[in-house]
Amino acid sequence: MSLRQRAVKELEIQKTLVALPPRQIYPSTAALAVATPVLSVLVALVIAAIILFLSGKDAFFILTEIVHTSFIQNFSETVVKAIPLTLAALGVSLAFRARLWNIGAEGQFYGGVLVATALALGFPGLPAPVIIPLMVAGGLLGGAIWGLLPGLLRAWLDVNEIISSLMLNYVALLLTDYFIFGPWRDPKGFNFPVTATFSDAARLPVLVTNTRIHLGLVFAIIAAALVWLLVSRTKWGFELKVMGDNLKAARYAGINITRNIVIAFLLSGALAGLAGMSEVTGIAGRLQQNLSPGYGYTAIIIAWLARLNPWAIILVAVLFGGLVSSGFTMQRVGVSSGLVTLLQGIVLFCVLGGESLYRRLLYQAALRRSNQGSNQGPDQLKDKES
Amino acid sequence: MADIDVVKTLASAVVAGTPVLYATLGEILTERSGVLNLGLEGMMLVGGMAGFAATAATGNVFIGVAVSLIAGAALALVHAFFTVSIGVNQVVSGLSLTLVGTGIASYFGKPLVGQAAKDSFQTLPIPLLSDIPVIGPILFTQNLFVYFSFLLVPALFYFIYRTRPGLNLRAVGESPSTADAQGISVIGTRYLYTLLGGALVGMGGASISLGSNPNWQENITAGRGWIAVGLVIFALWNPWRAFVGAYLFGGMEAFQFSLQVAGVPISSYFLRMLPYLLTIAALVFTQWRLKDQTGRASSAAPSGLGLFYLRRERG
Numbered sequence: 001m002s003l004r005q006r007a008v009k010e011l012e013i014q015k016t017l018v019a020l021p022p023r024q025i026y027p028s029t030a031a032l033a034v035a036t037p038v039l040s041v042l043v044a045l046v047i048a049a050i051i052l053f054l055s056g057k058d059a060f061f062i063l064t065e066i067v068h069t070s071f072i073q074n075f076s077e078t079v080v081k082a083i084p085l086t087l088a089a090l091g092v093s094l095a096f097r098a099r100l101w102n103i104g105a106e107g108q109f110y111g112g113v114l115v116a117t118a119l120a121l122g123f124p125g126l127p128a129p130v131i132i133p134l135m136v137a138g139g140l141l142g143g144a145i146w147g148l149l150p151g152l153l154r155a156w157l158d159v160n161e162i163i164s165s166l167m168l169n170y171v172a173l174l175l176t177d178y179f180i181f182g183p184w185r186d187p188k189g190f191n192f193p194v195t196a197t198f199s200d201a202a203r204l205p206v207l208v209t210n211t212r213i214h215l216g217l218v219f220a221i222i223a224a225a226l227v228w229l230l231v232s233r234t235k236w237g238f239e240l241k242v243m244g245d246n247l248k249a250a251r252y253a254g255i256n257i258t259r260n261i262v263i264a265f266l267l268s269g270a271l272a273g274l275a276g277m278s279e280v281t282g283i284a285g286r287l288q289q290n291l292s293p294g295y296g297y298t299a300i301i302i303a304w305l306a307r308l309n310p311w312a313i314i315l316v317a318v319l320f321g322g323l324v325s326s327g328f329t330m331q332r333v334g335v336s337s338g339l340v341t342l343l344q345g346i347v348l349f350c351v352l353g354g355e356s357l358y359r360r361l362l363y364q365a366a367l368r369r370s371n372q373g374s375n376q377g378p379d380q381l382k383d384k385e386s
Numbered sequence: 387m388a389d390i391d392v393v394k395t396l397a398s399a400v401v402a403g404t405p406v407l408y409a410t411l412g413e414i415l416t417e418r419s420g421v422l423n424l425g426l427e428g429m430m431l432v433g434g435m436a437g438f439a440a441t442a443a444t445g446n447v448f449i450g451v452a453v454s455l456i457a458g459a460a461l462a463l464v465h466a467f468f469t470v471s472i473g474v475n476q477v478v479s480g481l482s483l484t485l486v487g488t489g490i491a492s493y494f495g496k497p498l499v500g501q502a503a504k505d506s507f508q509t510l511p512i513p514l515l516s517d518i519p520v521i522g523p524i525l526f527t528q529n530l531f532v533y534f535s536f537l538l539v540p541a542l543f544y545f546i547y548r549t550r551p552g553l554n555l556r557a558v559g560e561s562p563s564t565a566d567a568q569g570i571s572v573i574g575t576r577y578l579y580t581l582l583g584g585a586l587v588g589m590g591g592a593s594i595s596l597g598s599n600p601n602w603q604e605n606i607t608a609g610r611g612w613i614a615v616g617l618v619i620f621a622l623w624n625p626w627r628a629f630v631g632a633y634l635f636g637g638m639e640a641f642q643f644s645l646q647v648a649g650v651p652i653s654s655y656f657l658r659m660l661p662y663l664l665t666i667a668a669l670v671f672t673q674w675r676l677k678d679q680t681g682r683a684s685s686a687a688p689s690g691l692g693l694f695y696l697r698r699e700r701g
Contacts, residue, residue, distance in 0.1 A: 051493070153670060157674055157677060158677075159666075163616035163666070167662040167663070167666050168662075171662050174658050174659050177655050178655035300481060304478055338490075338493035338494075338495075340489070341488050342486055342489025343489070344489070345428075345482045345486030345487075345489055348481070352478060353474065355474075360472065
């Protein structure tokens, strides 16, 4: 086999691989983007059943109860949980597209919560058409502020954004505690760490009667559409993708990387902040402890499982909304809600494993195909080489 | 400020720094082989919980520590399988590991919440050394976890920089293909050090639940696993610098607590932010120094860190 033939063959393999970047490895991405998480949830449920069985619980009863409650009886609650999850996941998906690991969505969520709460408490007399747009802007701003520092540090000094964004999660939680235990504590709240209840005007209106589904649902769908437009129809969206695929190539192509990193973090944080704003004004109606059961972390899984596709994010968010709301079902039937976190991790591992194995199979198939073309196996080739 | 007992604060800095030190050292070993494991928080929690549960069951703290080592290594094995064998993105696998670990510790630790450890490493003053003024009470009136970490740091430094297996470890992390060509098993090395690192991280968790704070609470680590990931960067993957970083963190932790006790007029919520902000500051400092030396933003990480190694068939 001549050098030229070898080079051609290597190129064939490379082409097959390049044509199948990690995020879009499936022939039919859209269908499998939904099928894979569903399958993974099933596998995770089996593992959960084993764990429950091992700890002496009635696994079948508990799991059917969870599925029944989350997806049939109380589906509206699942949608309610899917609202902040969608918004936050859309946010992290923007950063992930450029391979920026923003795992500070939890803190950015609270950034939005704090600004929205400040507005609601500060202007109790404003009518809804004024205060709600104001709070939307405030939520976006608060999240963006919280995303700014990791973005700036990454752009300026290449400071690891995983650590900086994560550390700010803890800072945001402490800052929230400071406000609800301190200056914002409701004097009429019997010493509970909660703020006063927001005025009715400062509550997001309910969309579906007899449920808690609120205007945030519209925000989430609009945001998905905007993110889709941004990433698939604008130059900036394309620049992000190039940065994610090859930062060096992006630099040589003249893309302003420093600016894009900061903007990606700002937008990413803003969407998580909007999630926080919609949760505090749409559901809680006041600031209290544990407003988020880890939405910001779950959002990371959702974004990844949906392969950063904005529409898939909505669907996966509903699935995970069911998982999050099952935490309350679990407590009712006497199971620690730690199982929810565990399940989320297992689902992610299942998807990642399946994806990687699939990619390996494709690689081997590509290798075989190109070997058949030359009627020579790799071993024979090696002999000739030496 | 006059109310702060300096010696006592420094002694508690050592106590607070030790769990982070173990986690940082473990992650240094793992990352030196080219595997980035972000699951530290989860592994620490599981190590701490499993060690605590084993001690509660057997009444023997040594068995507890052994179990924490095994528990940390077991979780690390999951990460090794997914990243080293089948090439899952290391960042995402590490994040899932954090979730799995946090979930396991929360689910299986539920019945233990609020219990005091049946047995733990008590403060054990070393004869003679502990009588030295200032240094004695700070360094030599501590528990076994602390003393063992004093031995571990130079041992690891020697191992990584002065021995053959240490050289192989660094080679695998810097250039896996070269190491492979040298006949070093890249996959074997990565598995080995991911497991060893995980074991140390697990013990780091136990050094909280069976050492500095011998009772079980949910989320007992409060982000220390993540702080350790940051300190690895600050330490430039060097055990000695990990020592400095961990005690810097411990010092901040102890200092803010002393300030709270002394009743300074700053809200304790702001004081408790300091260790997290310090971690960011430490990273900024590290990167700024690197930029100063190399003239551009860069990293001192092993070149192969985070990259999947697949031996490609040539032909």
